[in-house]
Amino acid sequence: MKVFLVDDHAILLDGIKSLLSKEASLEVCGEAHSAEDALDFLKKNAVDLLITDFNLPNMDGLSLVRLVKKISPDTKILMLSMHDETHLVKEILKEGVSGYVLKNDSHRELLQAIETIKNGKIYLSNDINRIIINSLQFPDEERLLTDREREILKLIAKEFSNKDIAEQLFISERTVETHRKNIFRKTKTNTLVGLIKFAYANNLI
Numbered sequence: 001m002k003v004f005l006v007d008d009h010a011i012l013l014d015g016i017k018s019l020l021s022k023e024a025s026l027e028v029c030g031e032a033h034s035a036e037d038a039l040d041f042l043k044k045n046a047v048d049l050l051i052t053d054f055n056l057p058n059m060d061g062l063s064l065v066r067l068v069k070k071i072s073p074d075t076k077i078l079m080l081s082m083h084d085e086t087h088l089v090k091e092i093l094k095e096g097v098s099g100y101v102l103k104n105d106s107h108r109e110l111l112q113a114i115e116t117i118k119n120g121k122i123y124l125s126n127d128i129n130r131i132i133i134n135s136l137q138f139p140d141e142e143r144l145l146t147d148r149e150r151e152i153l154k155l156i157a158k159e160f161s162n163k164d165i166a167e168q169l170f171i172s173e174r175t176v177e178t179h180r181k182n183i184f185r186k187t188k189t190n191t192l193v194g195l196i197k198f199a200y201a202n203n204l205i
Contacts, residue, residue: 001118004045005031006038006052006064007080012103016051016080019107026114035059035067042072049098049117054081054088055178062088062185065095076117080110085146086135087186089128099123144186145204152179154205157196 003026007013013031020026029047032038035056042050050068054061065077078099079092092100098117101110105125116123124132145153148169155165162180166173187204189195199205 001025001048001114002027002029002046003049003051003114004029004038004041004047006033006035006050006056006061007031008033008053008055008057012053016110019110020114023111023114025118033057035061035064038064039067039071042068042075047072047075049076049078049114051078051080051114053103054079054083054092055174060178060181062092062095065092065097069096078113078117078123084127084131085182086131087144088182089131090135093124093132100128101125102127144202145183149179149183149186150204152176153183153195153199156180156183156192157199157205 003020005013005016005028010033017028017031020028029045030041032041036059038050038052041047052061052064056064061079061081065079068075068077076098078101079097080101080103082103083089084102089100099113099122101113101123102125105127109125113123113125151169152165155168160168162173162176165176169176184190184195187195187198189198
């Protein structure tokens with residue numbers, strides 16, 4: 001099984017490559033640090049399984065999944081991410097990925113996911129299953145924005161820069177940028193003015 005890896009963290013990629021190299025049935029045929037580089041590779045090479053993070057520079061993992069489905073429909077996709085927000089998980093699963101595993105899951109679970117996908121089935125880690133079941137049992141708890149996203153939205157409305165928000169909340173600028181992208185995607189807005197109007201109309205701030 002030819003596996004292609006996408007993540008902008010070199011250390012994580014090295015760890016996954018090392019893990020998969022011990023499996024005789026798996027061949028890591030390439031890697032990329034961005035969605036754009038991954039797409040360039042997939043246009044020219046056949047890949048059985050794409051393992052990608054959601055957090056990527058420029059184009060995110062969800063956009064990558066959608067494009068891979070168009071240019072290489074036979075390629076299976078496994079999302080390996082730290083993101084466990086209900087809205088995002090559901091949105092990614094709707095795109096027809098073959099698996100979703102969290103980065104804090106064990107190496108054994110990652111191998112189990114790959115084996116399951118290889119056998120033509122879908123694999124969701126225990127935590128992802130719990131998130132989906134919880135959203136079915138308690139639909140009222142599923143809100144458009146998480147508490148952190150609401151917090152960041154309020155600071156965006158005050159015209160704070162990403163750097164200002166990062167300093168205020170003691171998080172990295174990159175994390176702020178990811179939250180900002182998620183907020184615009186979830187609210188289906190693409191301008192600051194549109195976002196603020198939506199936020200006030202829906203009592204988000």
